[in-house]
């Protein structure tokens with residue numbers, strides 16, 4: 001069904017998979033194999049000159065993983081996708097592939113804690129500078145901060161934990177004016193709520209561990225390429241380097257753009273970073289993510305509805321000093337959410353606990369349905385004190401920059417009954433505020 005134009009909900013169940021090519025199996029088979037028979041030496045000559053496609057070794061490709069890749073590419077309206085062993089591998093491989101040989105990444109302080117920490121600990125040691133705008137709501141700050149060796153703008157479409165909504169279209173235009181790609185982490189939004197490529201994003205990354213899989217049972221990452229960016233514009237000379245491994249059947253060396261004109265970025269990640277840094281996704285985990293994807297729309301729609309009810313409840317609570325979610329009346333991101341997130345702004349929200357540290361701890365310890373966990377996008381509702389956990393790597397100054405105050409509590413709203421969830425929060429507030 002690859003060439004037909006089906007709607008999102010059809011693709012999420014059937015995209016990238018033809019049962020006829022897999023012994024008519026209805027459910028995507030798990031190809032639990034490390035390696036593949038190569039056939040004969042003539043076939044090997046073709047495989048190694050890229051004139052025939054075939055699987056060699058699961059670290060660089062696997063048929064179960066390939067269904068996941070094709071399905072997510074179709075859902076995102078992209079030229080292709082690459083699955084890797086975690087969301088962090090997706091972020092890191094993407095950014096290293098862009099900045100190889102040095103350069104800068106322009107970003108914001110409002111990011112996933114692991115991403116921020118890697119920016120501090122790893123990239124500078126590889127000769128890559130990280131620049132952060134102060135106010136990510138102001139596109140002019142991005143415009144002014146781009147330097148000649150800036151290689152990408154990197155943002156989260158909905159940030160974690162404060163649900164800051166990125167102005168994707170404006171940022172894409174700014175990036176493209178300077179010949180650089182816009183890279184977005186679309187984990188919190190999911191392709192059901194937002195298609196970043198439609199608004200000009202060039203590379204989209206996901207932690208599929210979160211809402212794409214949706215059941216908290218596998219770690220996985222995805223990198224998606226729009227297929228529209230011109231990697232030959234002079235800013236990315238490493239895409240034009242001829243490689244011995246990319247030689248044609250006559251032994252002539254070629255570059256990634258020549259051999260893979262539709263998705264040169266992804267093949268460069270696959271054959272360099274996935275092949276040699278090696279964070280491959282296991283076929284069984286790919287299967288679990290595929291299973292989760294089948295109900296993505298239904299899950300996210302209900303999670304959004306539950307979230308909006310919980311935001312309404314929190315707005316009337318004396319134990320709450322502020323709420324960060326575009327559905328909240330006080331949100332600064334209502335307008336951007338109206339444009340980019342008409343189906344809802346996701347199931348991640350944070351709020352300020354109006355009480356002492358001791359009472360905040362008591363609140364977390366008193367919930368009975370919400371699980372105290374660092375995951376998000378799960379079918380189960382989760383609660384966490386971000387400053388001490390998911391963003392605990394950050395110094396107090398960095399937490400301030402990221403707009404994470406010590407009173408922050410993050411909720412990831414799941415699929416339980418909304419009234420039960422609200423009653424759970426309510427009894428926890430009562431217990432905490434009585435301390």
Ligand SMILES: *Cc1c(COP(=O)(O)O)cnc(C)c1O
Pocket residue numbers: 086087088089091112114115156160185187188206207208209210219220221376
């Ligand atoms: C969890 C997360 C990641 C990292 O993903 P893993 O699968 O845990 O490696 C990256 N970005 C965001 C926004 C996340 O929530």
